[in-house]
Amino acid sequence: MIHPGTVRRRRLTGLLLLVVLLTVAVVASIAIGTRSLAPTTVFDAVTHAFGCDGGPFRCPARSTAEEIVRELRLPRTALALFAGVALGVAGALIQGYTRNPLADAGLLGLNAGAGFLAALSIFLFGFTAPAQYIWFAFAGSAIAGVIVFGVSSIGGGKASPLSLILAGAAVTAFLQAMTNAIIVLDNAALDTYRFWVVGNVAGREAEVFWEVLPFLVVGVGMAMAAAPSLNLLSLGDDVARGLGVDVTRARAFGLIAVVLLSGGATAAIGPIAFLGLVVPHMARTITGPDNKWLIPYSGLFGGLLLLVADVAGRVIARPGELQVGVMLAAIGAPFFIALVRRKRLVAL
Secondary structure (H helix, E strand, O other): OOOHHHHHHHHHHHHHHHHHHHHHHHHHHHHOOOOOOOHHHHHHHHHHHHOOOOOOOOOOOOOHHHHHHHHHHHHHHHHHHHHHHHHHHHHHHHHHHHOOOOOOHHHHOHHHHHHHHHHHHHHHHOOOOHHHHHHHHHHHHHHHHHHHHHHHHOOOOOOOHHHHHHHHHHHHHHHHHHHHHHHHHOHHHHHHHHHHHOOOOOOOOHHHHHHHHHHHHHHHHHHHHHHHHHHHHOOOHHHHHHOOOOHHHHHHHHHHHHHHHHHHHHHHHOOOOOHHHHHHHHHHHHHOOOHHHHHHHHHHHHHHHHHHHHHHHHHHOOOOOOOHHHHHHHHHHHHHHHHHHOHHHOOO
């Protein structure tokens, strides 16, 4: 048996190392791009932006290089960081509440809901910019989450892990069929939807970041508050009830946090495969099953992985770039296969 002091030191050391790596990834994301800029130019642009009265994203640029850093790279980096944190935390919550190590936001129908209302709004109103259809995507994710939880609670009023998964699969299949019907009817809707659904942090205005930021912050706060009850739920519903947990209320609270986190991030950058699936397992190798540590670790791993994938996509395909959704799918698919083959990870 490992001494509790050793476990705590390992967790704190890992947390410090993650913060350092995340800082390096943020710097790389600001410094590396399609157009090469001198490090001093990037440094001057960043320091001038944060010292400006208008804020880092609104301060007028003094040169083209500063404009690139402030209007493209800073918003992109901030969005990738916060969306990655949100998807990582959401993945840890979903796997904990469904007690399924292979679960992510797609399993509960949240991505399908966001995609359906995004496609519907593009079809009906002719939206072309992410800032125009972001709220529809967020609303779609939230509505899908409510439907899944409602359907899974029918019959006894208890949303068990199995009923959540089955309801999520049914809702996902239905919404994907409706989305396909819309984009088949309209080529213009298909073009805009295709840009969103691939998953990308490039081309998103700073306005998109500010719109989703409050939901992501509240979602992370709710996730941290849910960690103690999630630890008790991992012992089984009957044991959790015996220890005073209102199981249905705890799952509803967790699902709201998941909707805020996953819905906000997905609406902003599109559905990102594998991130919410992979990072909780990376975090568990250091933290173990304790959700008080697992949730913040998953958030940091999520932000780090999304930033690294975004930077790698710019470097690999220069002078163009690969979308972050494509890069994460390339990284996540082999990890997913290895995960399925490891039998001891199948049960949480």
